[in-house]
Amino acid sequence: MLRRINPALPELLAGIFLYGLVLQLTGMWFVDNKQQYSVGLWIGVVLAMGMAVNMAVVILDTVDAMASKGTAVRTGLWSVLRYVVVVGVFAGVWYFEAGNLLVMFLGLMGLKVSAYLQPFLHKIILRVQKKSAE
Numbered sequence: 001m002l003r004r005i006n007p008a009l010p011e012l013l014a015g016i017f018l019y020g021l022v023l024q025l026t027g028m029w030f031v032d033n034k035q036q037y038s039v040g041l042w043i044g045v046v047l048a049m050g051m052a053v054n055m056a057v058v059i060l061d062t063v064d065a066m067a068s069k070g071t072a073v074r075t076g077l078w079s080v081l082r083y084v085v086v087v088g089v090f091a092g093v094w095y096f097e098a099g100n101l102l103v104m105f106l107g108l109m110g111l112k113v114s115a116y117l118q119p120f121l122h123k124i125i126l127r128v129q130k131k132s133a134e
Contacts, residue, residue, distance in 0.1 A: 040099030044107020
């Protein structure tokens with residue numbers, strides 16, 4: 001289903017998850033409050049995944065609207081709503097002291113890291129699929 005929205009979306013989500021896993025495994029050695037570290041990290045990772053899916057859906061809707069000579073006003077609304085949700089979640093985590101905000105931000109940056117690493121991850125996945133087919 002995700003591949004129908006955008007062919008690169010599953011690989012992007014996998015990259016975000018792997019980035020979160022690397023941060024989880026490496027960061028746990030250096031922090032005192034492991035629970036806040038983990039909660040903040042995975043909230044950030046889930047936000048990054050949600051943003052990736054939302055952006056892919058908005059891009060698909062915008063392309064469809066442009067193809068049918070419609071307007072893409074909703075694109076701006078979804079972009080603003082996406083960032084309002086992110087700020088709201090950050091405010092909620094800060095208010096309830098549920099997780100580490102810095103690590104949450106690092107988890108959210110998994111979207112950027114995964115976007116840059118997606119072509120490399122795609123090549124690796126193709127090689128693994130080619131070897132398993134042989």
